[in-house]
Amino acid sequence: MSTILNFTGTLLKNLVSKPVTKNYPEEPAVYPERSRGHIVIDVDQCISCGLCVRSCPPRCIKVDKNEGTWTINRFDCIACGYCASKCPKKCLSLVPGYQKPGRSKAAVTYKKSAEVMEAERKRAEEMAQRKAAAVKAAREKKAAAQTGGQAAGAAAQVQAAQAQAAAPVKAPSENQ
Amino acid sequence: MGKVSVVPFGPQHPVLPEPIHLDLVLEDEKVIEAVPSIGFVHRGLESLIVKKDYNEMVYVAERTCGICSFGHGMGYVEAVEKIMNVEIPARARYLRTIWMELSRMHSHLLWLGLLADAFGYESLFYHCWRIREQVLDMIEESTGGRVIFSVNKVGGVMKDIDAQMLGRFVEKLGDVEEQICAIRKNFLGDRTVQMRLCGVGVLTKKQAHDLGCAGPFGRASGIATDMRIRGYGAYADLDFEPIIRTDGDSYARCACRIDELLQSIDLIRQAAAKIPAGDLSVPVKGNPDGEYFMRIEQPRGEAVYYVKGSGKPYLNRLRIRTPTFANLAGLCETLKGADYADVPILVLTIDPCISCTER
Numbered sequence: 148m149s150t151i152l153n154f155t156g157t158l159l160k161n162l163v164s165k166p167v168t169k170n171y172p173e174e175p176a177v178y179p180e181r182s183r184g185h186i187v188i189d190v191d192q193c194i195s196c197g198l199c200v201r202s203c204p205p206r207c208i209k210v211d212k213n214e215g216t217w218t219i220n221r222f223d224c225i226a227c228g229y230c231a232s233k234c235p236k237k238c239l240s241l242v243p244g245y246q247k248p249g250r251s252k253a254a255v256t257y258k259k260s261a262e263v264m265e266a267e268r269k270r271a272e273e274m275a276q277r278k279a280a281a282v283k284a285a286r287e288k289k290a291a292a293q294t295g296g297q298a299a300g301a302a303a304q305v306q307a308a309q310a311q312a313a314a315p316v317k318a319p320s321e322n323q
Numbered sequence: 324m325g326k327v328s329v330v331p332f333g334p335q336h337p338v339l340p341e342p343i344h345l346d347l348v349l350e351d352e353k354v355i356e357a358v359p360s361i362g363f364v365h366r367g368l369e370s371l372i373v374k375k376d377y378n379e380m381v382y383v384a385e386r387t388c389g390i391c392s393f394g395h396g397m398g399y400v401e402a403v404e405k406i407m408n409v410e411i412p413a414r415a416r417y418l419r420t421i422w423m424e425l426s427r428m429h430s431h432l433l434w435l436g437l438l439a440d441a442f443g444y445e446s447l448f449y450h451c452w453r454i455r456e457q458v459l460d461m462i463e464e465s466t467g468g469r470v471i472f473s474v475n476k477v478g479g480v481m482k483d484i485d486a487q488m489l490g491r492f493v494e495k496l497g498d499v500e501e502q503i504c505a506i507r508k509n510f511l512g513d514r515t516v517q518m519r520l521c522g523v524g525v526l527t528k529k530q531a532h533d534l535g536c537a538g539p540f541g542r543a544s545g546i547a548t549d550m551r552i553r554g555y556g557a558y559a560d561l562d563f564e565p566i567i568r569t570d571g572d573s574y575a576r577c578a579c580r581i582d583e584l585l586q587s588i589d590l591i592r593q594a595a596a597k598i599p600a601g602d603l604s605v606p607v608k609g610n611p612d613g614e615y616f617m618r619i620e621q622p623r624g625e626a627v628y629y630v631k632g633s634g635k636p637y638l639n640r641l642r643i644r645t646p647t648f649a650n651l652a653g654l655c656e657t658l659k660g661a662d663y664a665d666v667p668i669l670v671l672t673i674d675p676c677i678s679c680t681e682r
Contacts, residue, residue, distance in 0.1 A: 150512050161450075183473065202379060226473075
């Protein structure tokens, strides 16, 4: 069965109804809560472990531990969220809002705050000191164990000799 | 006999969103042969498998195509899961099925719009894409992306559709169904549309079978090929029959796809009614060791994923055979004897996805 003008109803309805499109950018776009727009970082929480760098499919993240920076090239980022799922500190997250266009593929760098860097430096120093102390203690313990072990060995030898000397004397008496 | 001439078609052509080149050998206005050439958008995605670990590769596999992206991710992930003997939770299987059907809907609505555009029915084109927008909104709300879903991972899915959201989707799909029924009349009942599609590019069942046609293109010629029957995902629990038409012309292909839209809505409803509660994913340990050949039904037809690993995080081989690749041979057959003016419509009726094909 074929008809003609069967789109006319829809057409007339469309003529009197409101447009389905939005007057963007005057009317801002509304993104759903789960929208994978761009990655944000709480850089002070970052421990510069580099797991995000290694997991990123387009390799658009760079991390510098010494400088305390986290760099992302947002034009290369595919907003897959794999880095966020790998982050051990959960300091990466995907939030709505897309990357604005630009003239060049500029990377964005986030630097840890001076206080955090200072605290990290102190912690690292403390750790280093504690490690050095632990190494020293271990070394001393080892040395002590070696010297102590030698002394203990000598004592054991003496005991064994005494036992050997005593045994021939003792054995006949037991037989009798 | 008229004069024989060769007319190039593509790689840039108004009906083609993606580049494919056809050399059309014409005798007067009739096409006597079509020689396809592809390779304009080859990206070498398959070779990345040796450079990215198998979890990271999910995101690369998804980006094989911008329309059937979810299917590519799902096919790859299920192949890896089969190699590793991972049994994913039932809820994850259902969620994958729901997303797969939403993805089929948005793909088919896109295609219907393009078809309407190709035969010169601009307002129907806009109307199809207006309906598609509602499906895209549902996808964006549940996954966070409009075309690239990124919700699959080896061992399950990453996001949930809770009961409230699912209820809202099913309700909204009721509206969408009404709108699809209305455009169904426009596509299948309109005399002008029928004049452009009926009897154009007929491919018989035998030809379609011999040339290995896949998906709606093959089903419109009467071949009951639908990989969903294999029962991957949650399809084993759902009740459906492949939609088959026997005419094998462009009209049958259009009808097939419109009916599949309604079928997808029905499948989502069934899945929403049956979806069990439970976890979204299971933890996966170790690396894939072995090989698997996964066949899934993409919106455009059967896609094949061959994955091979050797116990290392980096796999050895990924091979994707996409439905368009299978359908190109059928396309060249349908073009033989067609009018030159019908070439754009015929190229479109296989639902060409060239980026998929070239990977």
